[in-house]
Amino acid sequence: EDQVTQSPEALRLQEGESSSLNCSYTVSGLRGLFWYRQDPGKGPEFLFTLYSAGEEKEKERLKATLTKKESFLHITAPKPEDSATYLCAVQASGGSNYKLTFGKGTLLTVNP
């Protein structure tokens, strides 16, 4: 069974204080690992898809990296508007659809 564990559950940062969120996964074969941002009462907003170990992607203050067992979402010099829940999900290879298994998320709060 595919499993995704995110840590920490919650993280408080001061504006400008860089940090990383972790996503550990267990999957029979990885087709893709996804990162999303979710604001309260809204649907998840797509950030990145990573496909193979060693891959990195960047978007503004966010950088996602992938190894064979985990992924990190690095946040550089965060701003209050980066406050949200960040979700990690995996999709296993071998399936005919694009079903995602989600972790429980990390609630990030950035204080001004």
Add this chain to the structure above:
Amino acid sequence: GAVVSQHPSWVICKSGTSVKIECRSLDFQATTMFWYRQFPKQSLMLMATSNEGSKATYEQGVEKDKFLINHASLTLSTLTVTSAHPEDSSFYICSATVGSGPYYEQYFGPGTRLTVT
């Protein structure tokens, strides 16, 4: 990125009635859409996979007669909650995949808040 819309954004209904939620892909065609539900402070749980022109595939523990899914076109999937009860109150979110082969992205709608009284 691709845009997925949902309607309504929120709905309140009485126990025993049925509610239909629409999910549309606005600027692309989606042969596969997904329906999730999310309880407060919980992550997303996949309910079913909706395939255009064929029957939906439900996850274990999801009642297919209670949650009816229809994917009548390449841009529209609907979820009908039949004989709704208070325990069905939740946040329902749909998603659609863009791309093919090994490289793709999955986009989510804004969600529908269902409250059953």
